[in-house]
Amino acid sequence: MKGFIVATTFLLVSKLALSQVCIEIESLPSKTTAKDTIFFASSINKWNPSDKSFMFTLNSKGKLSLTINSSADSFEYKLCRGNWNKVEVDSLGRAIKNRFYSAKLGNNVKVKVLGWKDLSPKLKPIVSKGVSYMPNNLDAPQLTRIPIIRMYFPPDYSSGRRFPVIYMHDGQNLFDETTSFSGEWHVDEILDSLYKFHHFSCIVVGIYNGGTKRMDEYSPWKNDSLGLGGDGDKYTKFIVKTLKPFIDSHYRTLTDRENTAVIGSSMGGLISLYIALEYPDVFGKAGIFSPSLWFSPKSFELIQKHKTNKLQKFYLLAGAKEGYKTVPDLQKADSLLKKSGLDQDYLRCKISKDGEHNEWFWSNEFGDAIRFLFNL
Helix, strand or coil, X not given: CHHHHHHHHHHHHHHHHHCEEEEEEEECCCCCCCCCCCEEEECCCCCCCCCHHHECEECCCCCEEEEEECCCCEEEEEEECCCHHHEEECCCCCCCCCEEEEHXXXXXXXXXXXXXXXXXXXXXXXXXXXXXXXXXXXCCCCCCCCCCEEEECCCCHHHCCCECEEEECCHHHCCCCCCCCCCXXXXXXXXXXXXXXXXXXXXXXXXXXXXXXXXXXXXXXXXXXXXXXXXXXHHHHHHHHHHHHHXXXXXXXXXCHHHEEEEEECHHHHHHHHHHHHCCCCCXXXXXECCCHHHCCXXXXXXXXXXXXXXXXXXXXXXXXXXXXXXXXXXXXXXXXXXXCCCCCCEEEEEECCCCXXXXXXXHHHHHHHHHHCCC
């Protein structure tokens, strides 16, 4: 019996040792100052860019390092200086993919930071001709801010006909890397290609997030441990009661539910799910990319209430390399939606074995989502 206890203890200690990872920064950009604090933002700390529990400090060698204790044997991460406008980039100022750690890399990892977004030369915007900012004359009574709206119009918008509309969140990241905080979706280039090869045209309404208000507005429920969330219903009402009527009255849109979609990723995926389920009379299609279902268990309660008296199309997506329960949570959502009566014609759940929690992944899957949602 004693031997069993000793062996079990040894295994537990070994497992604990394996879960301890030390990340050491070998070099930083020359413009980094001594006053700058470097943070670790990851799938294991819910992508918090200023989490003091994951702050780099000087070690005995005079290097900035961070020791992480985690039960996860793999995770994605980036380094930043307190917010996403100060995230690491490449030497030319371009967004980089999330860093990826797996147990195969061992317990000691060395990294080099090549640049910071806010300290790099500004990139030249590269956007399609159809991308433009909506005139900033829209009142937003449901919000405490006036959101920036950037839109995409198809190459044949001048034809005079009306078009389907896709409402998307994190508008900074949709069309233009120079405005993005973590990379670009290339929505404009992808839709231009779909127009060329599939003769599909639509309008996209990209709503910029509210920065520090992002997590509050992208969840209708509070996350007590984070002290965030709870304004998602106000944000939803802004889209349904204020923004959509404005768009429909000022642009040539197809206003019915079959031609109205909502798409978002991460926290944007969570609020997209909420919007579609709360307003099935308005949104007939939804793209739910890597949704942050961990944020509140009430998201599953909402799905369980889903009724199929008005069928909606859902495209669910996650990557196997995302971590933090993203895949099992999405599979649970898929199962609940199937139980509500949705079949394969109305529901697709895709798990990509190489998918990571970033704009590259979502951009690569955006075209497939559009083809499914709009039957191309």
